[in-house]
Each structure stands twice: as structure tokens, then as C-alpha cells.
Amino acid sequence: MYLSDVDIKKALEAKDIVISDFDPSRLQPASYDILLWNKFLVFWRHSTPFIDPVKKILPKYKEIILQDDETFVLHPWVSILWISVDYFWSDKYLVQLSWKSSLARIWLLVHNTAWIINPGHFLNITFELCNLNSVPIILRPKMEIAQILFSKISSSPSKDYKNTWRYKSGEDNFVAYKEKK
DSSP states (O other), X not given: OBOOXXXXXXXXXXXXXXXXXXXXXXXXSSOEEEEEEEEEEEEOGGGOSOXXXXXXBOOOEEEEEOOTTXXXXXXXXXXXXXEEEEEEEOSSEEEEEEEOXXXXXXXXXXXXXXXXXXXXXXXXXXXXXXXXXXXXXEEOTTOEEEEEEEEEOSSOOSSOHHHHOSOTHHHHHHHHHHHHO
16 A cells, blocks of 8 residues: 555654655655756766676766756667665655656656665665657756655565665665754
């Protein structure tokens, strides 16, 4: 069962869900709109002769940081990794990433496979953006890119994701965030 806007607000007040810098104007009837940050990664094609996931030979990326008023042109059939502005966390709910239909209709792929955020995971979402259109798409920092939905899980997980996730850097940010509040 997905949470409604009323239930999302209650969960935020109870601190069962954390959304850094929560903006009520982005709350939808059953989701929350999330924004692109100024930081993203482009695949460094010329320095990656091949990818072999089994042997941990992974692509090289170049980090790009845009000013708020700058744009990025995403050309057809090009993929990039872009990060959300907001941090998200919940121990009680499964967080799911969903496209915005307005962007799906212009063939902007927002995520390839990574659409579930396990309970206990605290992070900025990394979007797997790909332009499936035949013309370039302009992307801007702080533009609405996707939405997150919250769903109840049947019981508490047996594993604490904070101890099993690969990308633990978010935990330090979570402690800092909690101390700010």
C-alpha cells in the first residue's frame, strides 16, 4: 500500500521518513517530486576500452558541476549519472523511484533498473538518465526529474541495511543531518 500525501506528512512529522529540505509544494497526492542537483557524471568513453563487471573493470566517469543557471545538453542515445538534490531515508518504508510522465513522453529515461531504495538506506538518488529521443534534451539543475513513492512493508527487515549497503558515505551525512535538526 502506498502512502498518500496525508500519510507522507504524518511520517515526516514522526521522523519515520526523512527528506532533506522538504518542500510542501513538491508533495503530490501519493508521491514527492525530486530535483536534479548541480553535480553529475559523464561516461569517459575514450578512457574505457571495455567494461567487465565480473572482474570489476568498470567505466570511468568525469564529474561535472553546473551553476544553477547553466544547462546540459543530453544528446540522443547518451547516458549520464545525475544526483538528486535531496537526501532520503526511512527505516519503515520502501521508497520507490518513478518517472514523471511529462518527461517519459519526451523519451527521457530516468532510471534503468535502480528504482527501489531499501529501508534503512540514506542517500541522494543517482539517476541513470538516457535520452531515447532523436533530438537533444536540455537538463537544468533544480528541475523536477522524478518522483518518489513510499510503501509499507509487511514487517521489519531481518537485515539492517545500514550495515550491508555498499555506499556507506550517506550515513555520515545522515548523522550530520540529524544533528542539524
